[in-house]
Amino acid sequence: xxxxxxxxxxxxxxxxxxxxxxxxxxxxxxxxxxxxxxxxxxxxxxxxxxxxxxxxxxxxxxxxxxxxxxxxxxxxxxxxxxxxxxx
Numbered sequence: 001x002x003x004x005x006x007x008x009x010x011x012x013x014x015x016x017x018x019x020x021x022x023x024x025x026x027x028x029x030x031x032x033x034x035x036x037x038x039x040x041x042x043x044x045x046x047x048x049x050x051x052x053x054x055x056x057x058x059x060x061x062x063x064x065x066x067x068x069x070x071x072x073x074x075x076x077x078x079x080x081x082x083x084x085x086x087x
Contacts, residue, residue, distance in 0.1 A: 047069075
């Protein structure tokens with residue numbers, strides 16, 4: 001374990017304002033959520049033998065129907081797609 005790195009991180013975190021700490025916590029939670037979603041996508045890919053991208057294209061065209069697994073899989077896939085930038 002790199003104690004110097006950990007000590008430096010602790011000092012950095014302690015120097016953050018409350019608002020900055022809350023933002024940091026939200027970003028960590030978001031990263032954990034993304035990891036969980038990736039795991040779910042991988043499960044569906046293994047179960048149905050296709051990538052999420054292949055599935056999603058077929059799902060959008062109605063080729064697969066609307067089984068509960070498909071609706072959930074599409075929702076998880078959409079959650080990971082980049083959001084358009086408002087401008």
